[in-house]
Amino acid sequence: MASMGSSRFSQAARSNRRLGIIIDNFTLSTWLCLAAGLYGTISYALPSAARALLVLPLAVLILRTSDALLIMSGLRHNRWMDGVIEGTVTAIPPDAQDDLASGGNNGNIVVFLVGARVNHPLGILAPGAKEFVDYFSSMARDLEKERQDFGMLGASSWLANKERSSDNDILLIYYFRTVAGVEKFAHSESHRKGWEWYTKWSKQYKHLALRHELYHVPAGHHENVFLNSHPTLVGATAWPLETSEKDGAGAWRSPLIAADKKALRTMWGRMGKNSQELRTRE
Incomplete structure (x- = not known):
């Protein structure tokens, strides 16, 4: 099955998060x-x-x-459709695509959610907020830069939509190959510096909120589908491929493939053969 294209950098790295935070900082x-x-x-x-x-x-x-x-009226190109993949596609790890189509599984994946919020009337202008954002952004850049070493596949960034009166809550959704990769990043220099700063000042700057969630999803326990959508979330990830000397290093592949095959048309089909056991438990 052919890949739908690839992207070297994650969606979060391409987006201008700071501008969105500034705009959303006040009502x-x-x-x-x-x-x-x-x-x-x-x-x-x-x-x-x-x-x-x-x-x-x-x-x-x-x-x-x-x-x-x-x-x-059709007289001008609809730029909102730029990047949209028409039809139905699904994101499956490249090394599991052929296996899944023949009745195999869809591979393991780790989802890591990290969020931050400034609970202060001044938002990102509050005491400590600049340093908070700088460390947060530095860790995100270093994670992106060394993504292959950490096994980070991609990320998407989101801003809260009127969940609270302070509208500057940012959420980053990361996808990793293994939990070990997340742990390796947690012990990296950039994360250590940011965490040391936060633990030092968190008692004084109690308005600086930080949180994370981690989900290790085994093969056969996850699926996804995108209809007339641009690549986002797990669909915006890029998977490193094992390359020969001829191919060179740094080859990446999108996990998106057309979901028109019989094996991929249903939720259970996209989850793979292990989904039968999950269905029985339900």
Whole structure:
């Protein structure tokens, strides 16, 4: 079965998390009040500039409305579909794809969730928040840089959606080959430095929240499916391949394959032969 393509870097590494955190640091009403206050101040100080300032947001609104109408009418390319894989695909470790199609299993996988939140009115401007974010980001960069050594397959990043009044909760979802890889990263220099800083200052900065969860999912106990979706979550991972001297080092492969084969059309089929035992237990 052919792979649907590959990606060397995880989704979390490609995304601009900091910009999202800054935007989501305050509520929409706060941002609107700040903008209105700025416009009012400039209008009061420079009355002649008031009309000119009003032109800019109106022009942006007109351009965006026109852009949406052109896309809806088919006269302009729908960039929201960029990267979308049409149809149904599933993410299966490359070394288990042929085995699964012939009745085997879908391989082991480790899911590691790590999240952080600043429970403070100033959000990321709160005391200690800058250092907190810097250490957090440094660990994420080092994990990405040495992903093959740690067996890290990829990651996706998410921001909380109105779960609490402070809207700056970030969650990183990592996928590893083994629990040993997670433990190896936990003993790495970058993680040690970040953890030492947090344990030193956590009593003083009690508004800095940190948490993680780890799930070791054996073969036959997990499955996934993506319909008309861009690669995300486990679908955005990249698996290192054993390469010969001819191929060279650093070969990576996406786990996404078309789910149109009979063995992959159902949940139980994508879980593999071990799913029969799981079904019986249910």
